[in-house]
Each structure stands twice: as structure tokens, then as C-alpha cells.
Amino acid sequence: SLKQWIDGYDTGIWYADLWVGKLMDALEAAGILDETVIVVSSDHSEAQGEFDIWGDHQTADQSVCRVPLLIRWPGLTDGGRVDSELHYHFDWAATLLELAGGTVPSNWDGVSYADAFKDGEESGRDYLVLSQGAWSVQRGVRFDHECESFICLRTYHDGHKNMEPVMLFNLTDDPYEQVN
Numbered sequence: 001s002l003k004q005w006i007d008g009y010d011t012g013i014w015y016a017d018l019w020v021g022k023l024m025d026a027l028e029a030a031g032i033l034d035e036t037v038i039v040v041s042s043d044h045s046e047a048q049g050e051f052d053i054w055g056d057h058q059t060a061d062q063s064v065c066r067v068p069l070l071i072r073w074p075g076l077t078d079g080g081r082v083d084s085e086l087h088y089h090f091d092w093a094a095t096l097l098e099l100a101g102g103t104v105p106s107n108w109d110g111v112s113y114a115d116a117f118k119d120g121e122e123s124g125r126d127y128l129v130l131s132q133g134a135w136s137v138q139r140g141v142r143f144d145h146e147c148e149s150f151i152c153l154r155t156y157h158d159g160h161k162n163m164e165p166v167m168l169f170n171l172t173d174d175p176y177e178q179v180n
Contacts, residue, residue: 005054009046038072041092050177051161058159060130060140062151062171073099076118085124086142087113135159148172 020040027033047053050063057064069092071077076099094110095117097103104112116123127143136159142151149171155163169177 006048009048009055034074036074038070039092039096040068040070041089042067043089051163053161056135058132058135058138058161059153059163060132060138061153061177062142062169062175063177064132065128065130065140065142079120081120083113083117083122083124085113085122086126086128086144087124088128091125136161136163138163151177 020038024033024038027036044057045064045067046055046057047059047061047063048055050061051059053059067089069087088110090108090110091113092110094104094108094112095114098112098114099117104110111125113123127141130140130142132138132140137156138153138158139156140151140153142149144150151169151171153163153167153169155165155167164180167177167180169180171177
């Protein structure tokens with residue numbers, strides 16, 4: 001049933017959270033928590049009913065491509081904050097490199113937001129180009145316009161999920177992408 005599916009997914013999240021907590025407790029017991037940087041992220045999310053897809057990552061949309069990036073960096077994140085700007089995974093790599101004292105190579109695509117991170121500010125990209133090619137073939141552009149968030153999806157092969165060739169969603173008003 002749907003309830004069992006969602007409860008099972010939630011249990012997986014709870015279990016991961018439990019073990020991250022145990023790791024942090026062990027670091028604290030060893031006396032090194034406050035000198036340890038902890039980063040938790042993911043390469044993709046899983047659709048939970050969007051486009052009638054359950055527990056898979058077949059689309060280039062918000063439900064699959066918006067991934068967590070949780071950072072605990074003693075001295076930088078002590079007060080906690082949320083950065084709602086648009087970033088690619090490789091932007092974090094460039095940021096991490098700069099925060100660790102390195103220089104981002106000129107041939108990297110990543111754009112560091114280390115200065116904004118250190119200052120507790122937000123700085124990101126104007127838009128992101130997203131893609132998916134696992135079961136469907138889809139490209140997306142995620143952007144903000146006049147205080148609203150949007151995603152435009154171009155589907156080249158719908159993976160037998162009956163998706164329109166071009167879809168536009170206002171994520172501010174429709175975060176579950178129900179109204180094209």
C-alpha cells in the first residue's frame with residue numbers, strides 16, 4: 001500500500017539519521033567533534049509519486065534533482081542557516097577546496113561560494129540545467145523569476161510514464177509539480 005511505501009521510506013531516513021547521530025556522538029566522546037567537518041549529501045533524490053514514479057530517479061525535475069547538502073563546519077555553521085540559492089554539486093567541491101585553503105583550478109566548472117558561506121550570506125547561480133537519462137531522457141532548467149521558482153522540463157523519451165514533451169511548473173505555488 002501507499003502508506004507502507006512512505007512509512008518504509010521514512011524508516012530508511014530515520015535509520016540513516018540514527019547512524020549519523022551515533023557517529024557524531026562518537027566524535028564528541030573522542031573529543032574531536034568541534035574540529036571535524038561533517039558533510040552529508042546525495043547524488044539524487046527519489047520520486048515519491050511525482051509523474052506516477054515511486055522510489056526511482058527517472059526525471060530531471062525538482063523532486064529528483066534537489067538534493068540535501070548538510071554541512072557542520074565548526075566556526076562557520078555554529079548558528080545554523082539555510083542557503084536557498086541554486087548550486088551544482090561541483091560548486092560544493094570548489095567551495096570545499098577554497099574553504100580548505102586551496103585554489104579552484106581554472107579548468108573546473110565549479111563556482112565557489114566560499115566567501116558567501118563564510119559571511120553567512122547566499123550566493124548562487126541564476127539557473128541550473130539538469131538532466132536525466134536512466135529510464136527517461138529529460139532535460140530541465142531550474143530558475144527563479146520575480147520571487148517565484150520555476151522548472152521547465154523537456155522530455156525526449158518519457159520512460160513510458162506519459163509525460164508531456166515540454167512542461168513548466170511554478171514550484172512556489174505547486175511544489176509537487178501537479179499543474180503544467
